[in-house]
Amino acid sequence: MGVRAQQKEKTRRALVDAAFNQLSAERSFSSLSLREVAREAGIAPTSFYRHFKDMNELGLTMVDEGGLTLRQMMRKGRQRAEAGGSVIRISVDTFMEVMESNPNVFRILLHERSGTSAAFRAAVEREIEHFISELAHYTEAHANRHPVLARAQAEALVTLVFNAGASALDLKRSDRKQLADQLVLHLRMVATGAEALQQKMEQKMGS
Amino acid sequence: MGVRAQQKEKTRRALVDAAFNQLSAERSFSSLSLREVAREAGIAPTSFYRHFKDMNELGLTMVDEGGLTLRQMMRKGRQRAEAGGSVIRISVDTFMEVMESNPNVFRILLHERSGTSAAFRAAVEREIEHFISELAHYTEAHANRHPVLARAQAEALVTLVFNAGASALDLKRSDRKQLADQLVLHLRMVATGAEALQQKMEQKMGS
DNA sequence: TAAATTAGCTTACACATGTACTCTGAAACG
DNA sequence: CGTTTCAGAGTACATGTGTAAGCTAATTTA
Numbered sequence: 253m254g255v256r257a258q259q260k261e262k263t264r265r266a267l268v269d270a271a272f273n274q275l276s277a278e279r280s281f282s283s284l285s286l287r288e289v290a291r292e293a294g295i296a297p298t299s300f301y302r303h304f305k306d307m308n309e310l311g312l313t314m315v316d317e318g319g320l321t322l323r324q325m326m327r328k329g330r331q332r333a334e335a336g337g338s339v340i341r342i343s344v345d346t347f348m349e350v351m352e353s354n355p356n357v358f359r360i361l362l363h364e365r366s367g368t369s370a371a372f373r374a375a376v377e378r379e380i381e382h383f384i385s386e387l388a389h390y391t392e393a394h395a396n397r398h399p400v401l402a403r404a405q406a407e408a409l410v411t412l413v414f415n416a417g418a419s420a421l422d423l424k425r426s427d428r429k430q431l432a433d434q435l436v437l438h439l440r441m442v443a444t445g446a447e448a449l450q451q452k453m454e455q456k457m458g459s
Numbered sequence: 460m461g462v463r464a465q466q467k468e469k470t471r472r473a474l475v476d477a478a479f480n481q482l483s484a485e486r487s488f489s490s491l492s493l494r495e496v497a498r499e500a501g502i503a504p505t506s507f508y509r510h511f512k513d514m515n516e517l518g519l520t521m522v523d524e525g526g527l528t529l530r531q532m533m534r535k536g537r538q539r540a541e542a543g544g545s546v547i548r549i550s551v552d553t554f555m556e557v558m559e560s561n562p563n564v565f566r567i568l569l570h571e572r573s574g575t576s577a578a579f580r581a582a583v584e585r586e587i588e589h590f591i592s593e594l595a596h597y598t599e600a601h602a603n604r605h606p607v608l609a610r611a612q613a614e615a616l617v618t619l620v621f622n623a624g625a626s627a628l629d630l631k632r633s634d635r636k637q638l639a640d641q642l643v644l645h646l647r648m649v650a651t652g653a654e655a656l657q658q659k660m661e662q663k664m665g666s
Numbered sequence: 667t668a669a670a671t672t673a674g675c676t677t678a679c680a681c682a683t684g685t686a687c688t689c690t691g692a693a694a695c696g
Numbered sequence: 697c698g699t700t701t702c703a704g705a706g707t708a709c710a711t712g713t714g715t716a717a718g719c720t721a722a723t724t725t726a
Binding site: 255259285287297298301306307 | 712713714715716717722723724
């Protein structure tokens with residue numbers, strides 16, 4: 253890659269990072285202005301357009317990076333689960349850990365999921381759908397769960413996890429620990445319920 | 460009440476209604492400007508201050524009204540449940556129905572729940588907390604559930620319901636019906652799981 | 667090496683915003 | 697009836713915004 257393209261990539265990165273850095277509990281992506289981001293990245297406002305058509309395009313790029321983080325998280329969780337132990341506990345711990353070291357990545361995902369831009373919502377939903385189907389597949393295989401139930405179970409689990417994540421983002425560490433324990437109980441309820449419903453179903457089919 | 464106070468109340472109402480009416484899938488409260496709201500209400504921008512200190516105060520008023528709607532919904536649900544039938548089904552149907560006739564009330568609750576204003580988040584959370592404790596109490600009494608489990612069950616149920624609500628808001632009627640069925644299954648999983656966990660718990664205590 | 671490309675800058679403009687200040691007419695009060 | 701109160705309007709201003717147009721200097725290309 254030429255010197256020129258290299259510098260361009262660097263500036264683009266600076267823009268994305270600037271945007272991520274401006275996110276916080278009291279600052280959402282949609283409240284950022286093009287000029288603010290450019291300022292933080294150290295370039296002139298009008299130079300922004302050399303990299304993105306508008307703020308929307310920047311945002312979608314950020315959501316994509318969020319999807320990447322999500323997939324890395326899944327991989328990490330699977331690896332840990334292979335070593336044995338409670339899958340639920342491991343998943344929750346992994347989630348909290350990854351979230352803690354990438355708070356702003358989760359901020360944009362969790363916030364824009366219920367945001368006002370249809371494009372954003374769709375992009376986030378697509379990433380979460382990955383998550384769900386992967387989890388459903390896993391449950392189907394490892395717990396021998398009926399596909400329909402596995403899907404529903406995965407949906408419920410993911411909803412609970414992401415919701416807890418949204419709450420956890422703004423908590424201090426000790427409260428977060430408590431919230432994680434709460435979440436584990438919620439997830440156990442769903443998993444146990446799915447198991448029970450499946451047995452009931454099989455009884456009916458057998459009789 | 461004097462003519463004067465009456466007129467003032469009317470204008471105040473016009474402001475609140477104007478704000479509610481401007482909400483939509485692509486327009487959140489925080490994206491509304493004071494001037495827009497005043498315009499829609501038919502008063503001069505500067506007259507806004509005769510009624511609210513700032514937009515924040517208007518928003519909190521709207522959240523309070525949302526809480527009212529929530530409590531009316533609970534009452535309606537309880538009434539219907541008394542007549543018998545699946546509590547879960549009745550609750551979901553009631554929720555969807557009330558939401559459908561007050562979409563913008565739910566919009567502000569669901570959106571500002573994960574919004575950027577701490578005051579808003581706290582206000583919404585307070586209303587939802589009502590919901591949870593009421594539901595926990597109900598389950599404790601009617602299903603004879605252990606308090607800790609009842610609480611956790613209620614938390615999970617409410618999370619799932621509100622999350623489904625957020626998704627349902629922007630769907631057409633047929634898709635909403637499907638989402639409601641999905642939600643019912645999720646809730647059944649939680650309820651069944653809570654029941655099973657309780658039995659397991661009681662066995663342990665008994666041995 | 668000469669020509670073409672382009673990332674980033676400067677300047678400029680039209681527009682929307684929140685709100686301070688002042689005025690007015692009608693209702694409320696004594 | 698005379699005085700006070702006050703909801704609402706009008707004017708004005710400082711500030712932030714997105715983005716169009718054109719320039720420059722350095723890299724890339726032929």
